[in-house]
Amino acid sequence: MKRLLSLLLGIAAICVLLAFSANKLQSTSGDSSAKVLNLYNWGDYIDPALITKFQKETGYHVNVETFDSNEAMFTKIKQGGTSYDLTVPSDYMIEKMRAAHLLKPLDKSRLTGFANLDARFTNQSFDPHNRYSVPYFWGTLGIIYNDQSIKPEEVQHWNDLWQPKFKNKIMLIDSTRDVLGFSLVSMNQSMNTTNPAILKAAQAKLNRLSPNVKAVVADEIKMYMTENEAPLAVDWSGEASEMIANNPHLHYVVPTEGSNLWFDNLVIPKTAKHYKAIYAFLNFMLKPENAAQNAEYIGYATPNKKAKALLPKSIRNDKQFYPSDRTIANLQVYSDLSPHTIGLYNDLYLEFKMNHH
Structure with a gap:
């Protein structure tokens, strides 16, 4: 869940x-x-x-x-x-x-x-x-934004998150597969890749996102977003539905180029x-x-x-939580990777988090 x-x-x-x-x-x-x-x-x-x-x-x-x-x-x-x-x-x-x-x-x-x-x-x-x-x-993984400071067209795709104007504005869910995953999708790669070179490139791209990342947290995202402490987050659809129920300015987007389907x-x-x-x-x-x-x-x-x-x-009829067939066709389900590959994902993710601090 x-x-x-x-x-x-x-x-x-x-x-x-x-x-x-x-x-x-x-x-x-x-x-x-x-x-x-x-x-x-x-x-x-x-x-x-x-x-x-x-x-x-x-x-x-x-x-x-x-x-x-x-x-x-x-x-x-x-x-x-x-x-x-x-x-x-x-x-x-x-x-x-x-x-x-x-x-x-x-x-x-x-x-x-x-x-x-x-x-x-x-x-x-x-x-x-x-x-x-x-x-x-x-459910899915997607982008949550606050319409008081962000226009919908500004955050329709993963690559939009790298815009310099979002400096110190993004909350990330603390999850290895999801954070490396959206970076991989932004490079047109599989969220289940086992290729170390591709994974390192995804990490390098995340390092370039660091200035925009306000914090990498778990459950607290809901509080930050609901109380307008941050205008952007990457989180799961179920968490998003809870936030939206508590703050009408919040919206959830699943990028059409792909994301996780769980x-x-x-x-x-x-x-x-x-x-x-x-x-x-x-x-x-x-x-x-x-x-x-x-x-x-x-x-x-x-x-x-x-x-x-x-x-x-x-x-x-809520496209945020029941996306179109076209979007669903591009979603990827996580595979159970080998312990060796999971170790590599975890190491790269930990390095990104440490660099971020």
Whole structure:
């Protein structure tokens, strides 16, 4: 998920839920006939009203436990101590989990509603033919600008960020793949390149952006942008939708030449035990009215075509979060790169950050 937890949001509720879940997990996780579903999800990444509705409709009790990074989730499932039935990895992490034999294939004959999904968001490189995953949410990386000081035509493309007039005005999301990624796109290169010379050139170009960069931060971008502390940022669509909701002067642009397209997906980890509950939940979440309710609550784009049709016009026609086919055709999904290449990305990114300070 491309949104860091707003920690204060429901922390008390989450603590109570986790304490309750931990007790329930101990008592029920080993029993395959128990009427439970153990869901391992990002924090605040499902409308709680949907959990209540699912429990009422089916009689299954949902235990929710949360994680805050793909890597933390991977480690926990690899250790295998808790029998989670479903979890929600991002695109590249599905590749990694598959390679580590941590996933169970989907039984498509038990899925109803898979056809509700938009074909553009299925059969992706990280999971051909969706053997393991059901798309949950998707989004992009883009540019957020404040119309009080910046005109829309000034920031339609990545290369626009290098203009000298934006000195000390840009906030960057603290993310290796995304920051090197937009530099690569600005040079017409792949966001998944493994070529060290191209990566070094992308870093050199970022170093030339340094004078324009006010700060490289994580969750704080939302505060800076909402309170007009900076007029420009590079961040994810989900974060952008939150900022825009709090400040009408903010807008989000996905450059047409390309950017990252990311997915979060429901998968069945090898620890799963409660198969009836798993398929009941997957089918429940594939229902258009439930997927639409979830998308409205979370503020991310739904991959469910029939759900999108149920969303208010103001949301479903918003090109900021549902870009045109032409823009989508140029978006790139991150691949799970080799440890060696990831090391190179991290080293170059760290050098850029240190030079920036």
